[in-house]
Amino acid sequence: MDLFETFFNLEVLARSFPMLLKGLWLTLELGAASILAGLVLGLGLCMMRLYSVRPVQILTRIYIDVFRSIPLLVLLIIVYYALPFVGVRLSPFASAMTALTMVSGAYTAEIFRSGIEAIPKGQFEAAAALGLGHRQTMVDVILPQSIRMVIPPLTNNSINVVKDTALASVVAMPDLLKQATQAQALAANPSPLIGAAAIYLAFLLPLVLLVSRLERRLNRGKA
Amino acid sequence: MPGYISIRNLQKYYGHYHALRGIDLEIARGEVVCVVGPSGSGKSTLIRCINRLEDFSTESAIHVDGVPVLPGANLAKVRAEVGMVFQSFNLFPHLTVRQNIMLAPRRVRGTTKAAAAAQADQLLARVGLASQAEKYPSGLSGGQQQRVAIARALAMEPQVLLFDEPTSALDPEMVGEVLDVMRDLAQTGVTMVVVTHEMGFARQVADRVIFMDGGEVIESAPPDAFFSAPRETRTRNFLHAVLDH
Ligand SMILES: Nc1ncnc2c1ncn2[C@@H]1O[C@H](COP(=O)(O)OP(=O)(O)OP(=O)(O)O)[C@@H](O)[C@H]1O
Ligand SMILES: [Mg+2]
Numbered sequence: 411m412d413l414f415e416t417f418f419n420l421e422v423l424a425r426s427f428p429m430l431l432k433g434l435w436l437t438l439e440l441g442a443a444s445i446l447a448g449l450v451l452g453l454g455l456c457m458m459r460l461y462s463v464r465p466v467q468i469l470t471r472i473y474i475d476v477f478r479s480i481p482l483l484v485l486l487i488i489v490y491y492a493l494p495f496v497g498v499r500l501s502p503f504a505s506a507m508t509a510l511t512m513v514s515g516a517y518t519a520e521i522f523r524s525g526i527e528a529i530p531k532g533q534f535e536a537a538a539a540l541g542l543g544h545r546q547t548m549v550d551v552i553l554p555q556s557i558r559m560v561i562p563p564l565t566n567n568s569i570n571v572v573k574d575t576a577l578a579s580v581v582a583m584p585d586l587l588k589q590a591t592q593a594q595a596l597a598a599n600p601s602p603l604i605g606a607a608a609i610y611l612a613f614l615l616p617l618v619l620l621v622s623r624l625e626r627r628l629n630r631g632k633a
Numbered sequence: 634m635p636g637y638i639s640i641r642n643l644q645k646y647y648g649h650y651h652a653l654r655g656i657d658l659e660i661a662r663g664e665v666v667c668v669v670g671p672s673g674s675g676k677s678t679l680i681r682c683i684n685r686l687e688d689f690s691t692e693s694a695i696h697v698d699g700v701p702v703l704p705g706a707n708l709a710k711v712r713a714e715v716g717m718v719f720q721s722f723n724l725f726p727h728l729t730v731r732q733n734i735m736l737a738p739r740r741v742r743g744t745t746k747a748a749a750a751a752q753a754d755q756l757l758a759r760v761g762l763a764s765q766a767e768k769y770p771s772g773l774s775g776g777q778q779q780r781v782a783i784a785r786a787l788a789m790e791p792q793v794l795l796f797d798e799p800t801s802a803l804d805p806e807m808v809g810e811v812l813d814v815m816r817d818l819a820q821t822g823v824t825m826v827v828v829t830h831e832m833g834f835a836r837q838v839a840d841r842v843i844f845m846d847g848g849e850v851i852e853s854a855p856p857d858a859f860f861s862a863p864r865e866t867r868t869r870n871f872l873h874a875v876l877d878h
Pocket of ligand 2: 797798
């Protein structure tokens, strides 16, 4: 049989399409939930890292460095297979979301920090001199300026989170990749895998291109 | 009698560097004080201590209208009464000119949006920028930006205005428009402390000129006496150098 029949078997693809769609939905749910939770966690970590008392700053820093270093797959397996030994039993979705959020939060915290530290000192001073409190300074003056700068790296991080959702298939979560491998087994044909790859690309490639465009625009603004 | 701004034994260290060496200064309500001196003499540090943008030693004390300038709840209160204008303007680039002016009244004083907007437009008219309210700071010249910064400080209706070399970052042709606004302000009875290299402005507008060198106040005198009959050799040398050039 020829290559096309093996990898791009339209009949197999059509049959597995509903399964892939179901997986895609779960992948997107997991990705979106983890990205949002990671943003909240990251902003909180960033504020603690920059503006809390010294011991908390140090702990936050340790958290951030540890969770940027640990391989996500290792963390996921710990959450899913090791935590039950201490009585914490999470569903595959919850395990995956926990692991993704903890890591995404660490990266997001660093992204926010770079965005805040890129704001000139004079902006903080002007806000302070006007009598704005710390919170008001952050909300009205600093963060709106930081957000513009951090959108490209945050989008990059989001792309990574969505890609990493594929790891959830190892804890038996029926995400896009898992559905594809199952469909492949059923049909004894790898076309569903190619289909899944195409779907990942269809979602993520435009985002990658968007980041490049945003970065170019931001750099132009600087010049 | 303690002044409206009262500075007692102000000591400031940057690490081991002794930037302010025991400054005592009383400034009366409504007084306009110009601070001059060579680069690195501590002029910026001095006025940045008044609203505590710089921390200072516990042995030092600054009071504004009787309120000690200490970290904590009182500090925001002091800062709301003390406006500051920076050399580099420090306008908020993501806000329009009007929004720049409205922000502090709305957030700190709880002024309504309509009242804050009306006040902003009034202030913009006062600094000669009535038609620029909708623009962003990046669309303005340096002189215009600095006038917006002055309007932004005025929006809090401060009792004290601090200026740190407000014209030093400007192209020469824009210095005049900013000094004109400051000259008008000096007539309004607001207390002003102005760090400046503009000797003409100091001579005309100041009630008192202070000369700093090496983190100390070397001389303090009314402008006539200061410029025509300085007592200290260091003041004379400084004036000689700046007025000759
Ligand atoms: N953040 C800082 N860290 C360390 N040293 C500082 C800092 N800020 C100022 N200094 C030092 O303190 C001294 C006084 O500085 P200051 O900025 O008050 O001088 P100035 O009189 O305003 O000078 P200029 O006319 O150049 O603005 C200088 O020697 C300066 O190098
Ligand atoms: Mg200075």
